[in-house]
Amino acid sequence: MTGNSHNSSLLDILGRYKPAPWRGRYSLSRLFFNFYLLVMGSFVVIAFFADFVISTAVKGITDDYTSRFMHGTIVLIEDELFRKPRSEWPNTIKALDNKFSYRLEIVDRWSLKLSKKQAEKLDAGELAIDSDRDILYHRLKLTPKILVVGPLSPDANPDRPRALPLELRIHLLTWSLISLILAIAVWLWVRPVWRDLETLRQTARALGEGHFETRAPNARNQAFDLLTETLNGMAERIQRLIATQKELSSAISHELRTPIARMRFALEMLSEADDCTDRQRLMQMMDVDLDELDSLIDSSLTYARFEREQPELQLSSVELLPWIEDEVDSMRILGGAIQIAVDNSGLPVGQRVELDQKSMPYAVTNLLRNAIKYAKSKIVISAEVVGDRICLHVDDDGIGIPPEERKRVFYAFTRLDRSRDRATGGYGLGLAIVRLVLEQHGGSATVEESPLGGARFTLSWPLLQSVTQS
Known part of the structure; x- marks a missing residue:
């Protein structure tokens, strides 16, 4: 077939x-590390850039503050040295060194390796500062001798290797804590996301x-x-x-x-x-x-x-009574001796409704064909407005439909036992098409007992479904 x-x-x-074998844990770890490295790398770049900008801006302020703070002490040391002959400077500086918490030393100018900017300041008679080593340099007036002050840190000891600076240790600890907290945050965010992705993958695999x-x-x-x-x-x-x-x-x-x-x-x-x-x-x-x-x-x-x-509706506003009469007239030839009447007593004059003029005729003509099959002598088509909905009824004086079978008749290839003959058998598709058309219009199709003694089929759908005004 x-x-x-x-x-x-x-x-x-x-x-x-055929989806690939399950690789959940590996993929979750890879997703976590990729996302973590991306976030952490971006954070580090931003942090270092901000630290560089701030350090550059603050460095000049810090150097100026150090120069002002130490200027008076260095002038006093310089005056003390020039009170004595130059040959006694080594002994004098040793005596002064014992009185200060930081080191004092006199060296030759040529022995120093300074940056160009600091060298120019030193030769101009200003204080040169080595911020990394925390040392100050001062030229003793116009002599080639340089007074070295520092390191200024009180815990510095030149006789043993220096430990990591306190600032660096604080930075390392801070970055370690940031890395740990960020890893936890990324894991808590990635894990539910991965669970959803894995669930969707398994669903897609089952469907496949x-x-x-x-x-x-x-x-x-x-x-x-x-x-x-x-x-x-x-x-x-x-x-x-x-x-x-x-x-x-x-x-x-x-x-x-x-x-x-x-x-x-x-x-x-x-x-x-x-x-x-x-x-x-x-x-x-x-x-x-x-x-x-x-x-x-x-x-x-x-x-x-x-x-x-489920074709898209092409709604148009029509006057209901003439439209019903046109549909009934097209079916009269199939009725033979059966009387087919249109009752307009319950319908307001000039009542308009919105419907698709391509699909709705399927519903009405299928109901009329069904009524013609089972009616004995009479069929009545009527309509009424109930609230904001239009109800179209098709009544016949046939044998009717038992209550327990009234919902079942609207599904495909459903036929009642008494209809399984060549004359009225059909294929159980007509009423199924009626149901689909009404669902397309946002309505419903129902069946109940008719005042004529047979079955009453009712089509109900909204009067207005679009911007069209009645």
Whole structure:
């Protein structure tokens, strides 16, 4: 069957998706480290840039403060040295060194290696400062001797290796704490995100393996809500399409057997019939069977199109009573001796409604065909406004429908036992098409007992569905 081959093709295509083996932990670690390195690297770059800018701005202020603070002490030391001969400077500086908490030393100018800026300041008679080593240099007037003051740190000891500066240790500790706190924050953010991604991956894998009933649970992260909703909607759509294909292929296969079997029997009888009247009767039977096959195919295609595509509504405002009368007039020829009347007593004069003039006629004509099959002598079509909805009723004086079967008749290939004959059998698609058309209009189709004694089918949908004004 064509339907089965289409169904198999769809399943084969979907079944080609073979996800890679589970790599959850490795992928989660990789995601965590990649994101952590990105965030941490960006943070470090920004922090170092800010520290560089701040240090550059503060360095000049700090050097100026140190120069002002130490200027008086250095002038006193210089005056003390120049009171004595230059030959006694070494002994004098040693005596002064014992009185200060930082080192004092006299060296030759040529032995110093300073930056260009600090060297120019030193030669100009100003204080030169080595901020990294915390040492000050001062030229003793116009002599080639340089007074070295420092390191100024009280815990500095030139006889042993210097420990890491306190500032550097504070920086290291601060960065370690920042790294740890950032790692915890990134982990707490990445783990739920990964769980949502892993759940979506597993759902997609299950769908790819043909488990179309699988649905993704609600996402923990709101960023994945729309993706989860889209995936579940896609799964539901695929499941419905496949179910529709299976239902159509199975039901059509079953329905085709009867007319095909009758045609085969008629052909066999035709080859053996000698009487012209018998041959004419058999050919008429085959013609009826061909019409039945054509009707089945047309109804099946119409139902499949409405179920599959859900075509977009092309709404227009129409005056309801003339529209109903036009639809009824087009069906009168099928009614034969059955009286078909339109009752406009419950409808306001000039009442307009919004409907799709391509799809809504399917619903009305299918209800009329159904009523013509089962009515004994009379069919009445009426309409009324209930609140903001329009209700269209089709009543017949036939055998009616039992209450327990009234919902079931609107689903495809559902037929009641008393209708399984050649005259009124149908294929159970007409009322299913009615239901789909009304759902498309945001309405519903129902059936109940008719005042005429048979069945009353009611179509109900909103009067206004768009910006069109009545």
